[in-house]
Amino acid sequence: MTELAAVKAALKTQAVETPSWAYGNSGTRFKVFAQAGVPRDPREKLDDAAKVHEFTGVAPTVALHIPWDKVDDYAALAKYAGERGVKLGAINSNTFQDDDYKLGSICHPDAAVRRKAVDHLLECVDIMDATGSADLKLWFADGTNYPGQDDVRERQDRLAEGLAEVYARLGEGQRMLLEYKFFEPAFYTTDVPDWGTAYAHCLKLGTKAQVVVDTGHHAPGTNIEFIVATLLREGKLGGFDFNSRFYADDDLMVGAADPFQLFRIMYEVVRGGGFGAESGVAFMLDQCHNIEAKIPAIIRSVMNVQEATAKALLVDRGALAAAQREGDVLGANAVLMDAYNTDVRPLLREVRGEMGLDPEPLAAYARSGWAEKIVAERVGGRQAGWGA
Ligand code: PSV
Ligand code: MN
Ligand code: MN
Numbered sequence: 591m592t593e594l595a596a597v598k599a600a601l602k603t604q605a606v607e608t609p610s611w612a613y614g615n616s617g618t619r620f621k622v623f624a625q626a627g628v629p630r631d632p633r634e635k636l637d638d639a640a641k642v643h644e645f646t647g648v649a650p651t652v653a654l655h656i657p658w659d660k661v662d663d664y665a666a667l668a669k670y671a672g673e674r675g676v677k678l679g680a681i682n683s684n685t686f687q688d689d690d691y692k693l694g695s696i697c698h699p700d701a702a703v704r705r706k707a708v709d710h711l712l713e714c715v716d717i718m719d720a721t722g723s724a725d726l727k728l729w730f731a732d733g734t735n736y737p738g739q740d741d742v743r744e745r746q747d748r749l750a751e752g753l754a755e756v757y758a759r760l761g762e763g764q765r766m767l768l769e770y771k772f773f774e775p776a777f778y779t780t781d782v783p784d785w786g787t788a789y790a791h792c793l794k795l796g797t798k799a800q801v802v803v804d805t806g807h808h809a810p811g812t813n814i815e816f817i818v819a820t821l822l823r824e825g826k827l828g829g830f831d832f833n834s835r836f837y838a839d840d841d842l843m844v845g846a847a848d849p850f851q852l853f854r855i856m857y858e859v860v861r862g863g864g865f866g867a868e869s870g871v872a873f874m875l876d877q878c879h880n881i882e883a884k885i886p887a888i889i890r891s892v893m894n895v896q897e898a899t900a901k902a903l904l905v906d907r908g909a910l911a912a913a914q915r916e917g918d919v920l921g922a923n924a925v926l927m928d929a930y931n932t933d934v935r936p937l938l939r940e941v942r943g944e945m946g947l948d949p950e951p952l953a954a955y956a957r958s959g960w961a962e963k964i965v966a967e968r969v970g971g972r973q974a975g976w977g978a
Pocket of ligand 2: 729769804831876
């Protein structure tokens with residue numbers, strides 16, 4: 591195989607998971623701008639996700655959020671997805687929207703609230719059994735707003751205890767992916783604020799516990815690709831929640847704010863053996879499309895991940911290693927920049943053609959009539975979750 595053929599073959603195996611909540615209405619705490627034609631229930635979200643996969647060819651799974659995607663029969667929902675050519679992916683838990691969680695969930699000072707939170711997580715594993723999902727994705731809003739509000743150290747003990755109970759419930763082939771976020775909604779301390787805290791808990795729990803890197807959850811200036819390289823090296827990178835941030839947890843389209851950062855991350859993924867199904871690294875989107883059309887925005891996001899991946903795969907690793915060995919600082923940097931500055935869109939058009947797809951997913955989607963159909967048929971679409 592030529593090198594280019596190998597790059598193309600790798601790109602054809604790419605899998606980007608789309609989040610059910612990105613298909614629904616969303617907004618800021620100031621206003622949710624409702625869009626016509628958005629899904630009214632989990633099945634309609636899957637219908638839309640199937641369209642993203644149909645036109646990109648690389649978005650075969652859909653993440654659910656419980657209870658936003660609550661249904662009576664999860665096996666039937668999985669079957670429904672399968673009939674549309676997609677599968678259910680990670681199950682995202684929700685321990686942040688009930689009044690009980692004002693002082694936290696799994697770290698709450700009251701054991702009864704902790705019990706409620708852990709029971710919800712256990713229920714999510716039951717759902718995974720029914721859907722065939724492999725990953726339980728955990729993000730905790732837990733934290734404190736004021737110094738002295740709670741015992742920060744004891745909260746870590748509560749966290750460890752709750753996680754251990756859920757970990758013990760995981761079946762064969764199931765994982766727990768722990769997400770960190772440096773602040774918000776808590777403003778003084780957050781119980782899982784950074785990759786180090788997430789890593790320490792996952793390390794203690796065992797091999798089925800891994801860290802999720804949400805690209806929007808870092809302080810400005812954080813070198814995310816270094817975190818990625820480190821976690822991969824330790825066998826603890828479970829996956830990504832991709833999105834873009836300009837300021838805080840903006841949840842904008844991945845690759846929109848800083849495509850160069852996305853390339854640097856994808857380069858470390860490729861370099862560290864994190865690309866490909868056997869690596870176990872899940873590539874998920876975690877975005878909200880507050881003012882832009884949702885399905886095209888998700889297609890665009892998938893394409894942005896593809897473009898960054900293609901550039902990362904094109905890095906001349908041999909030339910880079912040689913320049914690094916020789917201490918050729920500018921030469922090594924030039925190798926990386928050459929790959930980044932390559933226009934990979936013609937290559938991706940070819941890849942899509944070879945996959946039997948239209949080379950231009952956005953134009954093909956626009957021509958398909960799906961957007962008009964859902965506007966006509968779906969009246970009273972739902973909000974993604976927050977407050978739904
Ligand atoms: C909240 O910050 C958040 O955006 C986390 O990133 C989760 O992954 C997501 O919500 C869904 O719960
Ligand atoms: Mn996330
Ligand atoms: Mn987030």
